Amino acid sequence: MKQFLLLFAFLFTIAPIEAQENLPTDYLTKEFHKGRREAFRNLMPPNSVAVVFSYPERVFSQDINYNYHANPDLYYLTGYKEPDAVLVLFKESQTTGNDTYNEVLFVRERNAAQETWTGRRLGVEGVKAKLGFTAVYNGKGFSSFAIDFKKFSKLIYDKIPTDLSGNNNPGHLHALLQTFKAKAGIIQEDKTAVDLFIKITTDLREIKTPEEMVLMRKTVTLSCIAHNEVMKAVGPNMSENEADGIHAYIHRHYGAEDEGYPPIVGAGANGCILHYGENNASKMDNQLLLMDVGSEYHGYSADVTRTVPANGKFSEEQKAIYQIVYDAQEEVFKLCKEGTPFQDINKKAKEVIANGLIKLGIITNAKEVSKYYPHSCSHFLGLDVHDKGNYMSKLKENMIITVEPGIYIPANSNCDKKWWNIGVRIEDDILIQKDSFENLSAASPRKWQEVEALAKQKSTFNDMKFPKI
Ligand SMILES: [Mn+2]
Incomplete structure (x- = not known):
């Protein structure tokens, strides 16, 4: 059979794969990405060049890779989502012979045989047409590309991965990195080059543009719908894995390609593990179910946490802990506006939780609060779930941050055992405005009364019957 197939391959040329049909129509536009490159260029120092590589592919099993996830910075600047690529961005226009250009993109070469196995590639012509670049070449052309990196006053690049295998295919990321290091004479990564790359991408990405806001609203809204459906569907006999699957199904229903991070769906003791992922x-019995799950839609991540009693009704102890976390959120929301120092948010959340735990007799001194609330309250949100942003500065209009206080009391904690195995986190995605904020995840209820009311409703998923195995 194998010999037959080989013969077949010799006799016929494999037809090139045609462009994909019925794609979503709300991707970021080439004008958006071009605008981001211009904004990046404006922040570059004179006579500098920035070099941005794709993320590596990673092995899932033997010869199978994980679904590829693009480097968010490269995606932001180009819209290119494939591996084995490098963007070279110049502050000033360059001239080689008759060509003048201020950016060059090297991409994965088209290959009909490969594409029948691992999927379509945009290739040089596709990138020109869809992403609006004019200087585009196959990756293997990077080594012969006439560029003298040493003539620039400043090189700008991100951390260089050090764990890539020695694939010497000239278009492979490993070869592209080796070529860059050789051309630029890099023996050791230059910290100032990396710091500048991070500074520029942070300054840009922490402020969301109107085009990004459309996608952020979509990813957060559909994640809220998923949370609400799980609140309705969940019961003491449901498994954590099935609750996770309902989230995933609803994300896909609305067109989200993925989750923005590994979902955390943990009941009782599991809810007390901050990044529980098993x-x-x-089954969940009568415990609290903590769900920290957000979709990724066209690259943009939601990050929403809801905590719901698996049996639909909070016990007195669960309710008391839940109310403190809710109150902490409410107090932090009052600070969510332009001008608030980012660190004030963390201080406020800690203060409210410490006071609440002291009142319940769970701790006696505010200093003990980090035993039960060991993380900070907020992070930036966008292309990365923990997005780039300046954590030591003040909030600005059109930033998106999470507000996610929590209390986690594992078994054997030094308090009355009636509190053991209660883990609560409530997390919302907040758009900072000049004098106030907008809660982008308000579509999913947070008040305990509203959570209980929603949990009483029936879900479509309750009626799904499958064969027993
Ligand atoms: Mn978060």
Whole structure:
């Protein structure tokens, strides 16, 4: 059979794969990405050049890779989502012979045989047409590209990965990186080059443009719908894994390609593990279910956490802890506006939680609060779930941050055991405005009364019947 197939391959040339049909129509436009490159260029020092590589592919099993996830910075600047690419961005226009250009993109070469196995590639012509670049070449052309990196006053690049295999295919990321290091004479990564790259991308990405806001609203809204459906569907006999699957199904229903991070779906003791990811308890009993799950839509991540009693009704202890976390959110929201120092948010959340835990007799001194609330309250949100942003400065209009206080009391904690295995986090995605804020995830209820009311409703998923195995 194998010999037959080989013969077949010799006799016929493999037809090139045609462009994909029925794609979503709301991707970021080439004008958006071009605008981001211009904004990046404006922040570059005179006579500098920036070099941005794709992320590597990673092995899932033997010869199978994980679904590829683009480097968010490269995606932001180009819209290109494939591996084995490098963008070279110049502050000033360059001239080689008759060509003048201020940016060059090297991409993965088209290959009909490969594309029948691992999927379509945009290739040089596709990138010109869809992403609006004029200087585009196959990756293998990078080594012969006439560029003297040493003539520039400043090189700008991100951390260089050091764990890539020695794939010497000239278009492979490993070869592109080796070529860059050789051309630029890099023996050791230059910290000032990396710091400048991070500074520029942070300054740009922490402020969301109107085009990004459309996608952020979509990803957060559809994640809220998923949370609400799980609140309705969940019961003491449901597994964590199934609750996770309902989120994923609803994300896909609305066109989200992925989750922005590994979903955290943990009941009781599992909810007290901050980044619990096994999601493998076969039932939840009468415990609290903590769900920290957000979709990724066209690259943009939501980050929403809701905590719901699996049986639909909070116990007195669960309710008391839940109310403190809710109150902490409410107090932090009052600070969510332009001009608030980012660190004030963390201080406020800590203060409210400490006071609440002291009142319940769970701690006696505010200093003990980090035993039960060990993380900070907020992070930036966008292309990365923990997005780039200046954590030591003040909030600005059109930033998006999370507000996610929590209390986690594992078994054997030094308090009355009636509090053990209660883990609560409530997390919302907040758009900072001049004098106030907008809660982008307001579509999913937070008040305990509203959570209980929603949990009483029936879900479509309750009626789904599958064969027993
Ligand atoms: Mn978060």
